[in-house]
Amino acid sequence: MESIRAAIEEHWRASESGEIEAEHAIYAEDAILDYPxxxxxxxxxxxxxAQRGGHPADRHFTVxxxxxxxDLWVSECIITYDGVPTHSISIMEFAxxxxxxxxxxxxxxxxxxxxxxxLAEPS
Known part of the structure; x- marks a missing residue:
């Protein structure tokens, strides 16, 4: 379990630093990515x-x-595209x-x- 968490952390670190090969090392050769x-x-x-590498925006990732x-892991992130934050949930299924x-x-x-x-307080 610790090795999977470490792989996910490395995935997000590589995503932030733009290391395409390291970012995608976590995926099986025949993995599927869905954007519902x-x-x-x-x-x-x-x-x-290829689809991520061709993204035109300046992207940053905050986990x-x-x-x-x-086999089921969820990452809650803020992905900033050209300075505009977007909240993201990533659900990863492992084999x-x-x-x-x-x-x-x-x-x-x-x-x-x-x-x-x-009723609310700032989060």
């Missing part, structure tokens, strides 16, 4: 790396937390030491409604 909000599926480590056990399926969800921040102001 855009309806896209990317099949294979090479294809996953808020990593939780999981066994052995490699990701075989990842699903990523993205959400833009939004202002809190006034009606909850008395």
């Amino acid at each position: 909000q855009s309806g896209e599926r990317f099949r294979g480590r090479t294809t996953i790396a 808020l937390r990593i939780v999981g056990s066994g 052995g030491e490699s990701v075989v399926h990842e699903t990523q969800y993205f959400a833009a921040p939004f202002p809190a409604p006034e009606s909850r102001a008395a």
Whole structure:
């Protein structure tokens, strides 16, 4: 379990530093990456790396937390594209030491409604 957590941490570290090969070492050769909000599926480590490597934005990754056990792990991150933060959830399914399926969800921040102001505290 510690080796999987370490692999995930290395994945996000390499993502932040732009090390494409190290970023994608976590994926099985035939891994699948799904983006449900855009309806896209990317099949294979090479294809996953190519679509990320061609991203035109200046990207930065801040990991808020990593939780999981066994074959299922979740990373909560803030990914900043050209200075604009986007919250992201990455659900990684492992077979052995490699990701075989990842699903990523993205959400833009939004202002809190006034009606909850008395109940909420800043996070």
